[in-house]
Structure formats: C-alpha cells, structure tokens
Amino acid sequence: MERISKQHEKFRMMKDYIKKCPQGYTVTDDLEIIDLALNNNLEIDLALITFDNIFSNLANSVIARLKEKSKEIYEISSSSYDQLKLKDNHAGVIVIIKMKSYSLYDFKNKDFIVVLDKLEIPGNVGTIFRTLDSINVDGVIMCDSVTKINNINVTSSSRGCNLLIPTVSEEYNKIVNYLLDNNYDIYLGEPILGKSYQDYDYKGKIAIIVGNERFGINPDWYNHKSKKVFIPMEGTQNSLNVGVALSILAYEAYMKRNSSN
Secondary structure, X not given: OOEOOOOOHHHHHHHHHHHOOOOOEEEEOOHHHHHHHHHOOOEEEEEEEOOOOOOOHHHHHHHHHHHHHOOOEEEOOHHHHHOOOOOOOOOOEEEEEEXXXXXXXXHOOOOEEEEEEXXXXXXXXXXXXXXXXXXXXXXXXXXXXXXOOOOHHHHHHOOOHHHOOOEEEEOHHHHHHHHHHOOOEEEEEOOOOOEEHHHOOOOOOEEEEEEEOOOEOOHHHHHOOOEXXXXXXXXXXXXXXXXXXXXXXXXXXXXXXXXXX
C-alpha cells in the first residue's frame, strides 16, 4: 500500500469531501458504518488508513476488505489522519462512500414511504432514518430538503441507515403530483388538526409527511386530499421533536400494516 503525504492529491480530495460532500457521496470514519457499506456492496471510492493505531478484530477485517474492494486505498501518518478525523474514537480508517441513486420513477411500486418536508437538522434526519430502517420502510422522499441525504452528520447520526433506504430528493410540486397520480393515501403529521394517530389503519399505499422543525409542513399540502394525524399530548408543549413524532407515527403504521386484523 502506497504511503502518501498531506500534499498528495488524494489527501486533499478527502479534505474537500469532508468540507463539502459532492452529491451522491458521503464520508465516514466509523468502522461499523464502513462495515455496513461493505456488507451491502456500496462502492468505496477512496480509503485512507493510518497503521499507527492498534486495530481491533473488526478494524482488521474492514481493512482487509477495503484492500480488495476500494477503488483507491492509501496509508497516511497519524498526524495527517488527525487533520481528517471526524470524531475522537476513530479507528484510523476514513472512506468516501458512493451512495445509490434513485428517482421518483423507482418508487412506483413502493407502498410505504415517508416524506421529509424541508427538514433542517441532521440529527433529526439521522434519527428518522434509524427508525425507518428498523421497520423496513420502502423509501424516503426528501422534499425541498435543507439538510442533504449525504450530509456527513446524517450518515453518522443514522448509523449508516441513510446508505440503505432508497431515498429521492425532489421539489415539492413534483412530489405532491407523484403521490396523487400514484394513488397514495397522504398522512399529514399535524399537531392539532385531524384524528389521533391511533385511529387510522395505514393500509394500502401510504405516504407519511412530517415537516420543518420550525415551520411545520408546506401549507399547500392542505390543498390536496389527505388524512391529518395528530399525537395526543399533555403538558405545556404543542408539538414533539420531528424525529420523535415520525418514530411514533411510523411504528404505528408498521404495526397496523402487519396486523392480521
């Protein structure tokens, strides 16, 4: 394995990707996420490794597979690695992952999808992807998204689940027309209006919509046929964190859809 310096073009490339990931790529130094990507045959475009660390069994296994599967792999010094690391408890391995690409056309046979309407906070998006992975949702649509699906913090907070769930980023008008044209029942996460989330059966083709952390969902959703869903609350607040709210709605839908009743 070739050892490169901080002046090498591939080292500079990694720094650039960390600063502003191009569309379709993300970066991680989390061994479990790298392992997940390898297990799911995602492309590793570049891997940089410092061998000054004492590696765990998982790290040794990941490095061995990276040597076989990465398009490019190089060794760097620990001082060079310190300029790249994303967290303190790293394993001395950092990679660029190419993410799979989807369009709305790919979603036509997907029955259970979630639409994230203009979400801003990477931690919320990551929490949602972890939840949706656990219930095997069919896909996610990012609507006019402020936080992008390939954001490094989304990859970290989702534990790599953003790499696995088919996801499309698209503008509002195209999304609402797609849902209506393909006969989805649209469920709007609404803190006040509508029925309790427990009062719906969530059968058939459904799309659950949750909105921006500050402003909620795009008001134009209310101009189209939909079912409005709220989560009963007591206390002083009138809404839940969007990641918590979506988790409640998605699990309810999952349980109802898998119920024999």
